[in-house]
Amino acid sequence: MSQSPWQPISPPKPPRPAKEPLTRDRIVDAAMRLIVEHGYDAVSMRKIAQELGTGPASLYAHVASKSELNQLLVDRAAAQMKLGGRPDPGRWQEQLKDYMREMLRVMRANPGVARAAIGQVPLGEQALLGNEKLLGILKAGNLPDQAAAWAADLIPLYVTAVAFEETVQNASAWTPEDVARFVGEMRAYFEGLPAERFPLTVALASALTAGTGHDERFEFALSVITAGLAAMAED
Amino acid sequence: MSQSPWQPISPPKPPRPAKEPLTRDRIVDAAMRLIVEHGYDAVSMRKIAQELGTGPASLYAHVASKSELNQLLVDRAAAQMKLGGRPDPGRWQEQLKDYMREMLRVMRANPGVARAAIGQVPLGEQALLGNEKLLGILKAGNLPDQAAAWAADLIPLYVTAVAFEETVQNASAWTPEDVARFVGEMRAYFEGLPAERFPLTVALASALTAGTGHDERFEFALSVITAGLAAMAED
DNA sequence: ACCTGAACACCGTTCAAGT
DNA sequence: ACCTGAACACCGTTCAAGT
Numbered sequence: 418m419s420q421s422p423w424q425p426i427s428p429p430k431p432p433r434p435a436k437e438p439l440t441r442d443r444i445v446d447a448a449m450r451l452i453v454e455h456g457y458d459a460v461s462m463r464k465i466a467q468e469l470g471t472g473p474a475s476l477y478a479h480v481a482s483k484s485e486l487n488q489l490l491v492d493r494a495a496a497q498m499k500l501g502g503r504p505d506p507g508r509w510q511e512q513l514k515d516y517m518r519e520m521l522r523v524m525r526a527n528p529g530v531a532r533a534a535i536g537q538v539p540l541g542e543q544a545l546l547g548n549e550k551l552l553g554i555l556k557a558g559n560l561p562d563q564a565a566a567w568a569a570d571l572i573p574l575y576v577t578a579v580a581f582e583e584t585v586q587n588a589s590a591w592t593p594e595d596v597a598r599f600v601g602e603m604r605a606y607f608e609g610l611p612a613e614r615f616p617l618t619v620a621l622a623s624a625l626t627a628g629t630g631h632d633e634r635f636e637f638a639l640s641v642i643t644a645g646l647a648a649m650a651e652d
Numbered sequence: 653m654s655q656s657p658w659q660p661i662s663p664p665k666p667p668r669p670a671k672e673p674l675t676r677d678r679i680v681d682a683a684m685r686l687i688v689e690h691g692y693d694a695v696s697m698r699k700i701a702q703e704l705g706t707g708p709a710s711l712y713a714h715v716a717s718k719s720e721l722n723q724l725l726v727d728r729a730a731a732q733m734k735l736g737g738r739p740d741p742g743r744w745q746e747q748l749k750d751y752m753r754e755m756l757r758v759m760r761a762n763p764g765v766a767r768a769a770i771g772q773v774p775l776g777e778q779a780l781l782g783n784e785k786l787l788g789i790l791k792a793g794n795l796p797d798q799a800a801a802w803a804a805d806l807i808p809l810y811v812t813a814v815a816f817e818e819t820v821q822n823a824s825a826w827t828p829e830d831v832a833r834f835v836g837e838m839r840a841y842f843e844g845l846p847a848e849r850f851p852l853t854v855a856l857a858s859a860l861t862a863g864t865g866h867d868e869r870f871e872f873a874l875s876v877i878t879a880g881l882a883a884m885a886e887d
Numbered sequence: 888a889c890c891t892g893a894a895c896a897c898c899g900t901t902c903a904a905g906t
Numbered sequence: 907a908c909c910t911g912a913a914c915a916c917c918g919t920t921c922a923a924g925t
Contacts, residue, residue: 439909462899473899475909483899535770536817538838545845545853552852565852566859567872571810578770578813585771603773610780617787617800618780624801637802645880674890697918708918710890718918 441479443469445489449527452490456584457529462486487533492541494530497523500550504557510647512554514639517576520547521635524580531580539573548573559650568646575642579635600626676714678704680724684762687725691819692764697721722768727776729765732758735785739792745882747789749874752811755782756870759815766815774808783808794885803881810877814870835861 447468451460462483466473480486498519504512524531548569555565607622628634682703686695697718701708715721733754739747759766774783783804790800842857863869
Protein backbone atom coordinates (compact mmCIF):
# COMPACT_ATOMS: atom_id res chain seq x y z
CA MET A 418 0.00 0.00 0.00
CA SER A 419 2.95 2.31 0.67
CA GLN A 420 4.26 4.34 -2.24
CA SER A 421 7.24 2.86 -4.07
CA PRO A 422 10.43 4.71 -3.20
CA TRP A 423 11.57 4.99 -6.83
CA GLN A 424 8.57 7.05 -7.75
CA PRO A 425 10.13 10.54 -7.57
CA ILE A 426 7.29 12.31 -9.36
CA SER A 427 4.29 13.13 -7.31
CA PRO A 428 1.18 11.32 -8.49
CA PRO A 429 -0.83 13.23 -11.09
CA LYS A 430 -3.10 15.74 -9.47
CA PRO A 431 -5.76 17.77 -11.18
CA PRO A 432 -3.65 20.69 -12.45
CA ARG A 433 -5.89 23.07 -10.57
CA PRO A 434 -7.95 22.06 -7.61
CA ALA A 435 -11.63 22.69 -8.12
CA LYS A 436 -11.44 25.29 -5.41
CA GLU A 437 -8.50 27.66 -5.47
CA PRO A 438 -6.99 28.30 -2.07
CA LEU A 439 -7.81 31.56 -0.38
CA THR A 440 -5.07 34.18 -0.58
CA ARG A 441 -4.72 37.78 0.44
CA ASP A 442 -4.67 38.74 -3.23
CA ARG A 443 -7.85 36.90 -4.08
CA ILE A 444 -9.57 38.56 -1.13
CA VAL A 445 -8.45 42.04 -2.21
CA ASP A 446 -9.48 41.24 -5.81
CA ALA A 447 -12.97 40.35 -4.71
CA ALA A 448 -13.25 43.39 -2.44
CA MET A 449 -12.06 45.66 -5.25
CA ARG A 450 -14.67 44.23 -7.59
CA LEU A 451 -17.39 44.85 -5.01
CA ILE A 452 -16.30 48.37 -4.07
CA VAL A 453 -16.00 49.53 -7.69
CA GLU A 454 -19.29 48.00 -8.76
CA HIS A 455 -21.46 48.67 -5.74
CA GLY A 456 -19.71 51.25 -3.57
CA TYR A 457 -18.12 51.22 -0.16
CA ASP A 458 -21.22 50.24 1.77
CA ALA A 459 -21.62 47.10 -0.33
CA VAL A 460 -18.27 45.79 0.83
CA SER A 461 -18.63 43.60 3.86
CA MET A 462 -16.56 40.68 5.04
CA ARG A 463 -19.63 38.54 4.47
CA LYS A 464 -20.16 39.68 0.88
CA ILE A 465 -16.50 39.20 0.05
CA ALA A 466 -16.64 35.71 1.51
CA GLN A 467 -19.78 34.92 -0.45
CA GLU A 468 -18.10 36.14 -3.64
CA LEU A 469 -15.31 33.66 -2.92
CA GLY A 470 -17.63 30.80 -2.03
CA THR A 471 -16.72 30.62 1.62
CA GLY A 472 -17.72 32.02 5.01
CA PRO A 473 -16.62 35.29 6.59
CA ALA A 474 -14.51 33.59 9.21
CA SER A 475 -12.18 32.19 6.55
CA LEU A 476 -10.99 35.65 5.58
CA TYR A 477 -9.46 36.30 8.96
CA ALA A 478 -6.67 33.80 8.28
CA HIS A 479 -5.33 36.22 5.64
CA VAL A 480 -6.51 39.67 6.66
CA ALA A 481 -6.42 40.93 10.22
CA SER A 482 -9.46 43.20 10.08
CA LYS A 483 -11.64 45.24 7.83
CA SER A 484 -9.44 48.24 8.48
CA GLU A 485 -6.40 46.36 7.16
CA LEU A 486 -8.43 45.41 4.13
CA ASN A 487 -9.18 49.10 3.57
CA GLN A 488 -5.46 49.84 3.55
CA LEU A 489 -4.91 47.14 0.94
CA LEU A 490 -7.69 48.57 -1.23
CA VAL A 491 -6.18 52.04 -1.06
CA ASP A 492 -2.84 50.70 -2.18
CA ARG A 493 -4.42 48.81 -5.07
CA ALA A 494 -5.94 52.05 -6.29
CA ALA A 495 -2.70 53.98 -5.74
CA ALA A 496 -1.02 51.55 -8.12
CA GLN A 497 -3.26 52.88 -10.91
CA MET A 498 -1.86 56.40 -10.72
CA LYS A 499 0.12 57.45 -13.78
CA LEU A 500 2.84 59.55 -12.28
CA GLY A 501 4.13 61.29 -15.43
CA GLY A 502 7.63 62.62 -16.08
CA ARG A 503 10.36 64.04 -13.90
CA PRO A 504 9.72 67.00 -11.64
CA ASP A 505 10.62 70.17 -13.52
CA PRO A 506 11.29 73.45 -11.67
CA GLY A 507 10.12 75.31 -14.77
CA ARG A 508 6.62 73.90 -14.67
CA TRP A 509 6.14 72.47 -11.19
CA GLN A 510 2.84 74.27 -10.68
CA GLU A 511 1.26 72.59 -13.71
CA GLN A 512 2.76 69.26 -12.63
CA LEU A 513 1.24 69.70 -9.19
CA LYS A 514 -2.18 70.35 -10.68
CA ASP A 515 -1.81 67.30 -12.92
CA TYR A 516 -0.91 65.19 -9.91
CA MET A 517 -4.08 66.26 -8.14
CA ARG A 518 -6.17 65.72 -11.25
CA GLU A 519 -4.70 62.24 -11.66
CA MET A 520 -5.38 61.42 -8.03
CA LEU A 521 -9.00 62.48 -8.39
CA ARG A 522 -9.32 60.49 -11.62
CA VAL A 523 -8.15 57.31 -9.93
CA MET A 524 -10.44 57.84 -6.97
CA ARG A 525 -13.37 58.41 -9.28
CA ALA A 526 -12.48 55.23 -11.17
CA ASN A 527 -12.55 53.35 -7.86
CA PRO A 528 -15.61 54.66 -6.05
CA GLY A 529 -15.53 53.87 -2.39
CA VAL A 530 -11.76 53.90 -2.12
CA ALA A 531 -11.83 57.54 -1.01
CA ARG A 532 -14.03 56.51 1.87
CA ALA A 533 -11.57 53.78 2.77
CA ALA A 534 -8.62 56.17 2.50
CA ILE A 535 -9.82 59.08 4.57
CA GLY A 536 -8.19 59.29 7.95
CA GLN A 537 -5.60 56.65 7.16
CA VAL A 538 -1.87 57.25 7.07
CA PRO A 539 -0.87 55.79 3.70
CA LEU A 540 1.91 53.34 4.37
CA GLY A 541 1.47 50.93 1.46
CA GLU A 542 4.19 50.76 -1.16
CA GLN A 543 2.18 52.23 -4.02
CA ALA A 544 0.81 55.05 -1.90
CA LEU A 545 4.31 55.86 -0.73
CA LEU A 546 5.57 55.95 -4.33
CA GLY A 547 2.86 58.48 -5.13
CA ASN A 548 3.88 60.55 -2.12
CA GLU A 549 7.51 60.43 -3.17
CA LYS A 550 6.52 61.80 -6.56
CA LEU A 551 4.47 64.54 -4.94
CA LEU A 552 7.39 65.53 -2.73
CA GLY A 553 9.57 65.71 -5.83
CA ILE A 554 7.25 68.19 -7.49
CA LEU A 555 7.04 70.31 -4.35
CA LYS A 556 10.81 70.38 -3.94
CA ALA A 557 11.12 71.31 -7.63
CA GLY A 558 9.00 74.30 -6.63
CA ASN A 559 11.69 75.25 -4.12
CA LEU A 560 9.48 74.75 -1.08
CA PRO A 561 11.35 74.39 2.23
CA ASP A 562 11.39 70.82 3.57
CA GLN A 563 8.76 71.42 6.23
CA ALA A 564 6.43 73.20 3.81
CA ALA A 565 6.82 70.39 1.28
CA ALA A 566 6.07 67.80 3.94
CA TRP A 567 2.94 69.54 5.19
CA ALA A 568 1.80 70.24 1.64
CA ALA A 569 2.14 66.50 0.95
CA ASP A 570 -0.30 66.05 3.82
CA LEU A 571 -2.74 68.79 2.78
CA ILE A 572 -3.01 67.83 -0.88
CA PRO A 573 -4.06 64.18 -0.60
CA LEU A 574 -6.39 65.07 2.25
CA TYR A 575 -8.17 67.63 0.12
CA VAL A 576 -8.43 65.47 -2.99
CA THR A 577 -9.67 62.54 -0.94
CA ALA A 578 -12.30 64.73 0.70
CA VAL A 579 -13.55 65.90 -2.71
CA ALA A 580 -13.73 62.34 -4.01
CA PHE A 581 -15.46 61.15 -0.87
CA GLU A 582 -18.04 63.92 -1.11
CA GLU A 583 -18.77 62.89 -4.68
CA THR A 584 -19.24 59.24 -3.81
CA VAL A 585 -21.68 60.17 -1.05
CA GLN A 586 -23.68 62.09 -3.61
CA ASN A 587 -23.44 59.39 -6.27
CA ALA A 588 -24.42 56.72 -3.76
CA SER A 589 -28.08 57.66 -3.97
CA ALA A 590 -28.32 56.43 -7.59
CA TRP A 591 -29.47 59.80 -8.83
CA THR A 592 -29.73 60.45 -12.53
CA PRO A 593 -28.14 63.62 -13.94
CA GLU A 594 -31.66 65.00 -14.19
CA ASP A 595 -32.23 64.41 -10.48
CA VAL A 596 -29.01 66.24 -9.70
CA ALA A 597 -29.98 69.15 -11.94
CA ARG A 598 -33.36 69.38 -10.26
CA PHE A 599 -31.79 69.28 -6.80
CA VAL A 600 -29.33 72.03 -7.71
CA GLY A 601 -32.22 74.10 -9.05
CA GLU A 602 -34.19 73.61 -5.86
CA MET A 603 -31.18 74.55 -3.78
CA ARG A 604 -30.73 77.73 -5.75
CA ALA A 605 -34.39 78.64 -5.33
CA TYR A 606 -34.08 77.90 -1.61
CA PHE A 607 -31.09 80.24 -1.27
CA GLU A 608 -32.84 82.95 -3.25
CA GLY A 609 -35.92 82.69 -1.06
CA LEU A 610 -34.07 83.13 2.24
CA PRO A 611 -34.75 86.30 4.26
CA ALA A 612 -32.41 88.90 2.77
CA GLU A 613 -31.87 90.75 6.07
CA ARG A 614 -30.21 87.74 7.68
CA PHE A 615 -28.72 86.09 4.60
CA PRO A 616 -27.86 88.96 2.24
CA LEU A 617 -24.86 87.31 0.59
CA THR A 618 -26.37 83.84 0.40
CA VAL A 619 -29.31 85.37 -1.47
CA ALA A 620 -27.16 87.58 -3.69
CA LEU A 621 -24.69 84.83 -4.56
CA ALA A 622 -27.29 82.06 -4.93
CA SER A 623 -26.37 81.35 -8.52
CA ALA A 624 -22.61 81.41 -7.86
CA LEU A 625 -23.08 79.10 -4.86
CA THR A 626 -24.84 76.50 -6.96
CA ALA A 627 -22.61 76.82 -10.05
CA GLY A 628 -20.06 74.28 -11.18
CA THR A 629 -21.65 71.33 -9.44
CA GLY A 630 -20.85 68.11 -11.20
CA HIS A 631 -18.31 69.83 -13.40
CA ASP A 632 -14.67 70.21 -12.57
CA GLU A 633 -14.69 73.97 -12.22
CA ARG A 634 -14.92 73.89 -8.45
CA PHE A 635 -12.02 71.46 -8.27
CA GLU A 636 -9.96 73.50 -10.73
CA PHE A 637 -10.58 76.56 -8.57
CA ALA A 638 -9.23 74.73 -5.53
CA LEU A 639 -6.17 73.63 -7.52
CA SER A 640 -5.44 77.24 -8.34
CA VAL A 641 -5.86 78.37 -4.75
CA ILE A 642 -3.60 75.68 -3.35
CA THR A 643 -0.96 76.07 -6.04
CA ALA A 644 -0.87 79.86 -5.72
CA GLY A 645 -0.72 79.59 -1.95
CA LEU A 646 2.21 77.19 -2.12
CA ALA A 647 4.02 79.30 -4.71
CA ALA A 648 3.92 82.17 -2.22
CA MET A 649 5.96 80.01 0.16
CA ALA A 650 8.74 79.06 -2.20
CA GLU A 651 12.24 80.04 -1.18
CA ASP A 652 13.92 82.44 -3.50
CA MET B 653 -71.25 64.05 35.45
CA SER B 654 -70.52 66.74 32.86
CA GLN B 655 -68.16 69.48 33.89
CA SER B 656 -69.80 72.63 35.26
CA PRO B 657 -69.66 75.42 32.70
CA TRP B 658 -68.35 77.98 35.26
CA GLN B 659 -65.25 75.97 35.85
CA PRO B 660 -62.80 77.74 33.51
CA ILE B 661 -59.67 76.17 34.92
CA SER B 662 -58.76 72.75 33.67
CA PRO B 663 -58.69 70.05 36.33
CA PRO B 664 -55.33 69.66 38.11
CA LYS B 665 -53.04 67.38 36.21
CA PRO B 666 -49.66 66.14 37.37
CA PRO B 667 -47.50 69.12 36.36
CA ARG B 668 -45.27 66.83 34.36
CA PRO B 669 -46.23 63.39 33.15
CA ALA B 670 -43.94 60.69 34.49
CA LYS B 671 -42.75 60.09 30.94
CA GLU B 672 -42.07 63.12 28.83
CA PRO B 673 -43.34 62.78 25.30
CA LEU B 674 -40.82 62.12 22.59
CA THR B 675 -39.85 65.15 20.53
CA ARG B 676 -37.35 65.88 17.79
CA ASP B 677 -35.41 68.04 20.24
CA ARG B 678 -35.16 65.36 22.89
CA ILE B 679 -33.95 62.90 20.27
CA VAL B 680 -31.26 65.28 19.02
CA ASP B 681 -30.28 66.04 22.64
CA ALA B 682 -29.73 62.38 23.35
CA ALA B 683 -27.85 61.81 20.09
CA MET B 684 -25.62 64.81 20.82
CA ARG B 685 -24.83 63.45 24.26
CA LEU B 686 -23.89 60.09 22.79
CA ILE B 687 -21.80 61.44 19.92
CA VAL B 688 -19.81 63.82 22.14
CA GLU B 689 -19.20 61.23 24.85
CA HIS B 690 -18.62 58.10 22.80
CA GLY B 691 -18.02 59.15 19.19
CA TYR B 692 -19.87 58.72 15.94
CA ASP B 693 -19.87 54.94 15.93
CA ALA B 694 -21.59 54.83 19.31
CA VAL B 695 -24.61 56.68 17.94
CA SER B 696 -27.22 54.26 16.72
CA MET B 697 -30.96 54.61 16.55
CA ARG B 698 -31.11 51.81 19.08
CA LYS B 699 -28.77 53.47 21.57
CA ILE B 700 -30.60 56.78 21.28
CA ALA B 701 -33.89 55.00 21.89
CA GLN B 702 -32.43 53.20 24.89
CA GLU B 703 -31.18 56.52 26.27
CA LEU B 704 -34.77 57.77 26.04
CA GLY B 705 -36.33 54.66 27.50
CA THR B 706 -38.08 53.51 24.38
CA GLY B 707 -37.55 51.37 21.30
CA PRO B 708 -35.88 52.32 18.03
CA ALA B 709 -39.12 52.30 16.09
CA SER B 710 -40.49 55.19 18.14
CA LEU B 711 -37.87 57.57 16.81
CA TYR B 712 -39.16 57.29 13.27
CA ALA B 713 -42.28 59.26 14.16
CA HIS B 714 -40.06 62.34 14.61
CA VAL B 715 -37.00 61.78 12.46
CA ALA B 716 -37.16 60.39 8.95
CA SER B 717 -33.83 58.58 8.92
CA LYS B 718 -30.41 58.46 10.41
CA SER B 719 -29.16 60.74 7.66
CA GLU B 720 -31.71 63.40 8.65
CA LEU B 721 -30.55 63.01 12.23
CA ASN B 722 -26.98 63.63 11.08
CA GLN B 723 -28.08 66.91 9.50
CA LEU B 724 -29.72 67.97 12.76
CA LEU B 725 -26.54 67.15 14.69
CA VAL B 726 -24.44 69.22 12.32
CA ASP B 727 -26.73 72.18 12.81
CA ARG B 728 -26.59 71.83 16.59
CA ALA B 729 -22.82 72.04 16.43
CA ALA B 730 -22.92 74.94 13.97
CA ALA B 731 -24.90 76.89 16.55
CA GLN B 732 -21.88 76.78 18.83
CA MET B 733 -19.66 78.76 16.50
CA LYS B 734 -18.70 82.18 17.77
CA LEU B 735 -18.75 84.25 14.65
CA GLY B 736 -16.89 87.34 15.89
CA GLY B 737 -17.19 90.91 14.60
CA ARG B 738 -18.00 92.45 11.24
CA PRO B 739 -15.98 91.57 8.17
CA ASP B 740 -13.16 94.09 7.81
CA PRO B 741 -11.37 94.59 4.47
CA GLY B 742 -8.29 95.68 6.42
CA ARG B 743 -7.86 92.34 8.18
CA TRP B 744 -9.95 89.85 6.24
CA GLN B 745 -7.10 87.35 6.02
CA GLU B 746 -6.78 87.13 9.78
CA GLN B 747 -10.57 86.93 10.10
CA LEU B 748 -10.63 84.08 7.61
CA LYS B 749 -8.03 82.17 9.60
CA ASP B 750 -9.98 82.80 12.80
CA TYR B 751 -13.11 81.47 11.14
CA MET B 752 -11.34 78.25 10.20
CA ARG B 753 -9.80 77.92 13.66
CA GLU B 754 -13.22 78.42 15.26
CA MET B 755 -14.78 75.83 12.96
CA LEU B 756 -12.10 73.30 13.91
CA ARG B 757 -12.55 74.14 17.60
CA VAL B 758 -16.28 73.42 17.44
CA MET B 759 -15.75 70.19 15.55
CA ARG B 760 -13.18 69.07 18.08
CA ALA B 761 -15.60 69.90 20.89
CA ASN B 762 -18.19 67.69 19.18
CA PRO B 763 -16.31 64.61 18.08
CA GLY B 764 -18.21 62.65 15.50
CA VAL B 765 -19.99 65.64 14.05
CA ALA B 766 -17.33 65.99 11.36
CA ARG B 767 -18.09 62.46 10.28
CA ALA B 768 -21.78 63.32 10.12
CA ALA B 769 -21.09 66.53 8.19
CA ILE B 770 -18.80 65.27 5.44
CA GLY B 771 -20.48 65.01 2.11
CA GLN B 772 -23.60 66.84 3.22
CA VAL B 773 -24.78 70.13 1.77
CA PRO B 774 -25.33 72.25 4.89
CA LEU B 775 -28.88 73.55 4.66
CA GLY B 776 -29.71 73.99 8.36
CA GLU B 777 -30.27 77.50 9.67
CA GLN B 778 -27.17 77.65 11.87
CA ALA B 779 -24.90 76.20 9.21
CA LEU B 780 -26.23 78.74 6.73
CA LEU B 781 -25.56 81.59 9.16
CA GLY B 782 -21.96 80.42 9.42
CA ASN B 783 -21.70 80.30 5.65
CA GLU B 784 -23.14 83.79 5.36
CA LYS B 785 -20.45 85.01 7.72
CA LEU B 786 -17.76 83.26 5.72
CA LEU B 787 -19.00 84.82 2.49
CA GLY B 788 -18.86 88.22 4.21
CA ILE B 789 -15.21 87.78 5.06
CA LEU B 790 -14.39 86.60 1.53
CA LYS B 791 -16.20 89.52 -0.05
CA ALA B 792 -14.38 91.87 2.34
CA GLY B 793 -11.25 90.43 0.73
CA ASN B 794 -12.52 91.63 -2.63
CA LEU B 795 -12.92 88.18 -4.11
CA PRO B 796 -15.16 87.97 -7.18
CA ASP B 797 -18.54 86.38 -6.51
CA GLN B 798 -17.70 83.05 -8.09
CA ALA B 799 -14.38 82.81 -6.28
CA ALA B 800 -16.05 83.65 -2.96
CA ALA B 801 -18.71 81.01 -3.57
CA TRP B 802 -16.22 78.27 -4.43
CA ALA B 803 -13.97 79.28 -1.55
CA ALA B 804 -16.98 78.92 0.76
CA ASP B 805 -17.17 75.35 -0.52
CA LEU B 806 -13.45 74.59 -0.26
CA ILE B 807 -12.91 75.93 3.24
CA PRO B 808 -15.54 73.96 5.19
CA LEU B 809 -14.67 70.84 3.21
CA TYR B 810 -11.03 71.10 4.22
CA VAL B 811 -11.67 71.88 7.89
CA THR B 812 -14.20 69.06 8.09
CA ALA B 813 -11.71 66.65 6.54
CA VAL B 814 -9.07 67.62 9.10
CA ALA B 815 -11.50 67.18 11.98
CA PHE B 816 -12.70 63.87 10.60
CA GLU B 817 -9.16 62.61 10.26
CA GLU B 818 -8.50 63.51 13.89
CA THR B 819 -11.57 61.71 15.16
CA VAL B 820 -10.60 58.57 13.27
CA GLN B 821 -7.22 58.69 15.03
CA ASN B 822 -8.70 59.49 18.43
CA ALA B 823 -11.28 56.73 18.07
CA SER B 824 -8.75 54.08 18.97
CA ALA B 825 -8.46 55.35 22.55
CA TRP B 826 -4.73 55.92 22.24
CA THR B 827 -2.88 57.71 24.98
CA PRO B 828 -0.56 60.57 24.02
CA GLU B 829 2.29 58.13 24.68
CA ASP B 830 0.86 55.66 22.16
CA VAL B 831 0.62 58.43 19.58
CA ALA B 832 4.19 59.52 20.26
CA ARG B 833 5.39 55.95 19.88
CA PHE B 834 3.45 55.49 16.64
CA VAL B 835 4.90 58.71 15.21
CA GLY B 836 8.37 57.55 16.20
CA GLU B 837 7.84 54.20 14.51
CA MET B 838 6.55 55.90 11.39
CA ARG B 839 9.61 58.10 11.25
CA ALA B 840 11.89 55.10 11.65
CA TYR B 841 9.94 53.32 8.92
CA PHE B 842 10.38 56.24 6.53
CA GLU B 843 14.08 56.51 7.34
CA GLY B 844 14.55 52.80 6.71
CA LEU B 845 13.00 52.79 3.23
CA PRO B 846 15.29 52.06 0.24
CA ALA B 847 16.81 55.42 -0.60
CA GLU B 848 17.02 54.72 -4.35
CA ARG B 849 13.26 54.49 -4.70
CA PHE B 850 12.22 56.83 -1.88
CA PRO B 851 14.97 59.46 -1.68
CA LEU B 852 12.74 62.32 -0.52
CA THR B 853 10.65 60.25 1.86
CA VAL B 854 13.89 59.16 3.54
CA ALA B 855 15.45 62.64 3.52
CA LEU B 856 12.31 64.37 4.80
CA ALA B 857 11.34 61.67 7.31
CA SER B 858 11.49 64.05 10.26
CA ALA B 859 9.59 66.84 8.48
CA LEU B 860 6.94 64.34 7.37
CA THR B 861 6.27 63.25 10.92
CA ALA B 862 6.51 66.70 12.52
CA GLY B 863 3.60 68.69 13.86
CA THR B 864 1.34 65.72 14.44
CA GLY B 865 -1.13 66.41 17.17
CA HIS B 866 -0.16 70.03 17.28
CA ASP B 867 -1.79 72.75 15.26
CA GLU B 868 1.22 73.55 13.10
CA ARG B 869 0.03 71.45 10.19
CA PHE B 870 -3.38 73.13 10.30
CA GLU B 871 -1.83 76.59 10.59
CA PHE B 872 0.28 75.82 7.55
CA ALA B 873 -2.84 74.93 5.57
CA LEU B 874 -4.52 78.16 6.73
CA SER B 875 -1.59 80.13 5.35
CA VAL B 876 -1.65 78.30 2.03
CA ILE B 877 -5.37 78.75 1.52
CA THR B 878 -5.38 82.38 2.62
CA ALA B 879 -2.41 83.30 0.44
CA GLY B 880 -3.93 81.47 -2.51
CA LEU B 881 -7.21 83.34 -2.13
CA ALA B 882 -5.46 86.68 -1.68
CA ALA B 883 -3.86 86.12 -5.07
CA MET B 884 -7.35 86.04 -6.58
CA ALA B 885 -8.66 89.27 -5.10
CA GLU B 886 -9.79 91.93 -7.57
CA ASP B 887 -7.78 95.08 -7.41
C1' DA C 888 -51.51 60.87 16.48
C1' DC C 889 -48.21 58.64 18.74
C1' DC C 890 -45.97 54.65 20.44
C1' DT C 891 -44.58 49.74 20.69
C1' DG C 892 -42.90 44.69 20.02
C1' DA C 893 -41.37 41.95 16.92
C1' DA C 894 -39.42 40.99 12.87
C1' DC C 895 -36.48 41.50 8.52
C1' DA C 896 -32.27 41.64 6.51
C1' DC C 897 -28.15 42.75 7.59
C1' DC C 898 -23.11 43.85 10.16
C1' DG C 899 -17.62 42.57 12.16
C1' DT C 900 -15.41 39.33 14.81
C1' DT C 901 -14.43 35.10 17.65
C1' DC C 902 -13.89 30.34 18.57
C1' DA C 903 -14.11 25.48 18.98
C1' DA C 904 -14.06 21.91 15.86
C1' DG C 905 -12.72 19.81 11.82
C1' DT C 906 -9.27 18.46 7.87
C1' DA D 907 -1.87 25.47 8.55
C1' DC D 908 -5.98 26.49 6.81
C1' DC D 909 -10.82 26.39 6.76
C1' DT D 910 -15.57 26.05 8.56
C1' DG D 911 -20.30 26.46 11.07
C1' DA D 912 -22.23 28.52 14.45
C1' DA D 913 -22.61 31.93 17.56
C1' DC D 914 -22.13 36.66 19.82
C1' DA D 915 -23.35 41.18 20.02
C1' DC D 916 -24.70 44.31 17.27
C1' DC D 917 -26.99 47.47 12.99
C1' DG D 918 -31.24 50.65 10.25
C1' DT D 919 -35.79 50.28 9.02
C1' DT D 920 -40.65 48.52 8.53
C1' DC D 921 -45.10 47.26 9.97
C1' DA D 922 -49.15 45.55 12.15
C1' DA D 923 -51.11 46.19 16.42
C1' DG D 924 -52.13 48.79 20.27
C1' DT D 925 -53.57 53.26 22.96
